[in-house]
Amino acid sequence: MSVTLADAEARDAADPLLNLRGRFDLPEGVIYLDGNSLGPLPKGVAERVAAVVSEEWGGDLIRGWNARDWIGAPQRVGAMIAPLIGAKPHEVIVADSTTVNLFKLVTAAAALAPERSVILTEAGNFRTDLYVAEGAANLLGRRFEARARDEVEGAIGPGTSLLLLTHVHYRTGARFDMAGLTARARDTGALTLWDLSHSAGAVPLDLGRDGVELAVGCGYKYLNGGPGAPAFLYVAEHLQERLMPALRGWMGHEAPFAFDDDYRPAPGLDRFLVGTPPILGIAALEAALDAYRGVAMDAVWAKSVALFDLFRALMAERCPDFTCITPQEPELRGSHISFAHPHAFEICQALIAEGVIGDFRSPDVLRLGLTPLYLGFADIWRAVDILGDIMGEARWRDPAFAVRGKVT
Numbered sequence: 286m287s288v289t290l291a292d293a294e295a296r297d298a299a300d301p302l303l304n305l306r307g308r309f310d311l312p313e314g315v316i317y318l319d320g321n322s323l324g325p326l327p328k329g330v331a332e333r334v335a336a337v338v339s340e341e342w343g344g345d346l347i348r349g350w351n352a353r354d355w356i357g358a359p360q361r362v363g364a365m366i367a368p369l370i371g372a373k374p375h376e377v378i379v380a381d382s383t384t385v386n387l388f389k390l391v392t393a394a395a396a397l398a399p400e401r402s403v404i405l406t407e408a409g410n411f412r413t414d415l416y417v418a419e420g421a422a423n424l425l426g427r428r429f430e431a432r433a434r435d436e437v438e439g440a441i442g443p444g445t446s447l448l449l450l451t452h453v454h455y456r457t458g459a460r461f462d463m464a465g466l467t468a469r470a471r472d473t474g475a476l477t478l479w480d481l482s483h484s485a486g487a488v489p490l491d492l493g494r495d496g497v498e499l500a501v502g503c504g505y506k507y508l509n510g511g512p513g514a515p516a517f518l519y520v521a522e523h524l525q526e527r528l529m530p531a532l533r534g535w536m537g538h539e540a541p542f543a544f545d546d547d548y549r550p551a552p553g554l555d556r557f558l559v560g561t562p563p564i565l566g567i568a569a570l571e572a573a574l575d576a577y578r579g580v581a582m583d584a585v586w587a588k589s590v591a592l593f594d595l596f597r598a599l600m601a602e603r604c605p606d607f608t609c610i611t612p613q614e615p616e617l618r619g620s621h622i623s624f625a626h627p628h629a630f631e632i633c634q635a636l637i638a639e640g641v642i643g644d645f646r647s648p649d650v651l652r653l654g655l656t657p658l659y660l661g662f663a664d665i666w667r668a669v670d671i672l673g674d675i676m677g678e679a680r681w682r683d684p685a686f687a688v689r690g691k692v693t
């Protein structure tokens with residue numbers, strides 16, 4: 286390859302983010318290219334969760350809700366995510382899963398404009414977004430419309446109640462123009478809800494500057510909160526008092542411990558809390574967010590761009606049978622790189638067997654996450670080199686690599 290391993294190592298040595306790798310516990314011998322799906326374990330998380338279990342739960346028992354401010358965890362950890370996405374601290378809470386948060390915001394937003402009939406999204410959006418939007422539309426007597434990616438903008442019209450889009454596409458990594466589409470929808474009187482699952486902690490975001498009204502996102506991908514970590518939910522300050530949740534729980538009541546029969550929404554964003562917060566999961570996410578301490582998202586993104594360029598160039602030389610389906614221009618993509626190949630599943634398994642962990646997305650995509658906090662240029666070089674050997678020797682043809690587990 287025209288770039289040598291020594292060249293890649295030299296780039297690592299000059300990398301200002303090099304030391305951040307020390308904030309993670311990564312297994313020896315693994316090149317982890319799946320942090321866009323499940324972030325690895327940041328240092329300090331295991332100890333923090335153990336302390337919450339043994340000292341707080343074990344020692345304080347139910348007193349922990351006040352004594353350890355468990356009750357304030359959704360807002361406290363939301364405020365830690367806020368700077369990563371360009372939001373104000375009181376515009377973000379941590380709660381439930383991304384799917385549940387989508388449902389909360391789709392239903393609340395659609396109810397704001399009952400005279401508008403359409404919930405509009407992209408065909409091929411992440412399936413949970415499609416399923417939630419369609420289910421909510423059926424429930425509310427609205428029309429669900431899923432349009433091809435390049436038709437979405439033109440489909441926004443006076444009947445649109447809500448535009449629901451995923452900022453960075455889970456398969457291709459293609460990125461929508463957040464500011465432009467939000468403004469376009471707003472001009473016609475529609476709200477926009479952004480799924481930031483593949484954006485938060487990956488690309489620089491400024492929801493305030495871009496006029497974003499509503500957003501949700503995962504806690505377990507680039508934010509490294511652990512398997513099934515609680516998600517986040519964002520509502521712009523100016524909308525918070527106007528939205529009424531359809532999914533109402535006691536934790537979103539103005540006074541949960543008054544136990545009133547009548548529902549009165551909590552002020553601001555707290556009305557989107559539903560049930561008792563999962564303290565162990567939030568504790569893991571809170572400790573994990575420490576990995577971003579003092580880190581500028583612009584620097585993370587600059588390195589992601591450089592890792593992408595190296596990956597793409599090396600693949601073109603060493604593995605020319607793969608078609609890169611991720612846009613090349615930085616402003617049109619997120620932080621993963623995807624390649625189409627008819628045997629992507631088996632190839633992905635063969636890679637994993639050699640310690641290069643990426644993932645497969647049906648029907649034919651090998652998807653590789655470029656996470657600058659703990660990946661270096663030499664990792665990229667080695668990963669492509671290993672893939673080149675697997676392809677050269679057709680090692681992926683081993684029947685063991687065709688076996689599909691429940692999770693692919």
Ligand SMILES: Cc1ncc(COP(=O)(O)O)c(C=O)c1O
Nearest residue numbers: 382383384411413451455480482
């Ligand atoms: C764009 C997008 N939205 C939502 C989700 C998942 O949501 P949940 O955490 O509710 O499973 C994913 C998971 O990969 C995703 O890629």
